[in-house]
Amino acid sequence: MNYVSPNPSGPSSSGPNPKPGLLPSDGCQDQVLLNDWHVVAFSEEVIYGKLHPVTLLERDLVAWRDLEGQIHVWEDLCIHRGARLSKGFIQDNKVVCPYHGWNYDGSAKCVLMPAAPQETPLKKARAIPHHAQDKYGFIWACIGTPARAIPEFAEWDDPSYQKVTCGPYPFRSGYRAVENFVDPTHFPFVHAGVNGVFSDPDPIAPYEVHESEEGLSSTEVRVTQPYGDPRGVPVISYYSYKLMRPLVAYLKKRLVISDPAREAEGNPNDRFCTYLTAQPVDEVTSIVRIVCGTNFSPQPSDADVRRRQDLVYAQDGAIVDTQRPERIPVDLRYELHHRSDLIGQKYRSWLKNMGVTYGTFGNL
Numbered sequence: 001m002n003y004v005s006p007n008p009s010g011p012s013s014s015g016p017n018p019k020p021g022l023l024p025s026d027g028c029q030d031q032v033l034l035n036d037w038h039v040v041a042f043s044e045e046v047i048y049g050k051l052h053p054v055t056l057l058e059r060d061l062v063a064w065r066d067l068e069g070q071i072h073v074w075e076d077l078c079i080h081r082g083a084r085l086s087k088g089f090i091q092d093n094k095v096v097c098p099y100h101g102w103n104y105d106g107s108a109k110c111v112l113m114p115a116a117p118q119e120t121p122l123k124k125a126r127a128i129p130h131h132a133q134d135k136y137g138f139i140w141a142c143i144g145t146p147a148r149a150i151p152e153f154a155e156w157d158d159p160s161y162q163k164v165t166c167g168p169y170p171f172r173s174g175y176r177a178v179e180n181f182v183d184p185t186h187f188p189f190v191h192a193g194v195n196g197v198f199s200d201p202d203p204i205a206p207y208e209v210h211e212s213e214e215g216l217s218s219t220e221v222r223v224t225q226p227y228g229d230p231r232g233v234p235v236i237s238y239y240s241y242k243l244m245r246p247l248v249a250y251l252k253k254r255l256v257i258s259d260p261a262r263e264a265e266g267n268p269n270d271r272f273c274t275y276l277t278a279q280p281v282d283e284v285t286s287i288v289r290i291v292c293g294t295n296f297s298p299q300p301s302d303a304d305v306r307r308r309q310d311l312v313y314a315q316d317g318a319i320v321d322t323q324r325p326e327r328i329p330v331d332l333r334y335e336l337h338h339r340s341d342l343i344g345q346k347y348r349s350w351l352k353n354m355g356v357t358y359g360t361f362g363n364l
Contacts (some may be wrong), residue, residue: 034144174278174286230300331362
């Protein structure tokens, strides 16, 4: 495979540069994905003094935080001889290449070549930066030109909500993980005794899905849940879903405690929210990270929230990762659908209409 020299001038308005080692026709070509924001790490993972390697859409990147707290996401590549910057270190607020010690400052410019310390490095001597943000407890990266802002998570700035990040959870297809997230019909079988009752599955009443500039949203779906939230109380949950980007989704459920003896523990305004992101490592490998928001009183502990989410996503992954083909079919002819699958059907058609081909099947 031929080496492709990257453009060292920084983020480009015409889209990302070819990944070093890949031909321009290799890897993700979907502009809707390249020009979108993707989570690549938790905020707490990227601290000053530590280089954090990640992979996004088959591109090897390195994330780091400078002394001022600013987040940077670069190609994991030294322009000099192609060494991985993630194998280097941070010194004096600069990234130092492990091979020849070239120093790169926060603007991605090389400011020191130890073999020629008196020389000013060439203008082309730069790392390759991408757009990066620290938001909602996540590190976000865009390897193209962001077409839109990061999808909103309104509860993040609401002080009445406790926010807890959970994960990471490995999945094969990120799209199948997202579709599973907005599918209440699997609850009694995949999450028996937690999100549903195996011996008495909930009939799913007809619901609506609407499309807007913000994405897809559903009306409420009612389900019975023995362990429906981190408090461990049985509830009737009314789920509302949003699909905001191909790999970013959200749910908000209205909770009613179903055990009369424990009814006083609840409140008509009780809500449980989840903001889900799926990092596309490649076409059939992803990493799911979530942040949960609850406004219960008293609030559950962070450990209780994570314990329940770890259980649920482990159960999901054990089934979702068996689905074939791993690349999700976006042509609705390839799998059977029922009216209770409405939001999943709409999601697949939405992906197809946006031109998402990377990690999908049947988008012709």
